[in-house]
Amino acid sequence: MDKFLVYAGGILLAILMIVAISLFSAFTIATLWGWFIVSLGVPAIGYAQAYGIALFFGVLMGTRGMRVDGKDEGYLLVVGIMLNVVALALGGIAVQFM
Numbered sequence: 400m401d402k403f404l405v406y407a408g409g410i411l412l413a414i415l416m417i418v419a420i421s422l423f424s425a426f427t428i429a430t431l432w433g434w435f436i437v438s439l440g441v442p443a444i445g446y447a448q449a450y451g452i453a454l455f456f457g458v459l460m461g462t463r464g465m466r467v468d469g470k471d472e473g474y475l476l477v478v479g480i481m482l483n484v485v486a487l488a489l490g491g492i493a494v495q496f497m
Contacts, residue, residue, distance in 0.1 A: 420479035425450040427483040434494040 428449035437443050444452075 416476050421450060423483050424453045427486050428452055431490045434490055
């Protein structure tokens with residue numbers, strides 16, 4: 400029974416990590432879209448549309464760069480969050496020059 404709870408907890412944690420990174424990715428894409436694409440006359444998008452764009456490009460890119468041999472799920476969570484933070488930071492800097 401204890402092994403079952405450990406496995407169930409691990410699966411639940413993995414699902415929560417996926418949801419958290421997905422929501423943060425949608426926020427990042429929607430924000431960058433608002434900063435750079437809306438100024439070109441294209442309508443703003445919501446989080447659901449931004450998530451759809453992320454899914455679309457995820458399918459196009461496949462699993463390229465997703466192999467992390469010997470790393471745990473915490474590493475992937477940090478990488479997923481830092482990717483979005485860096486994109487927002489660089490986008491915020493770039494938008495100041497517009």
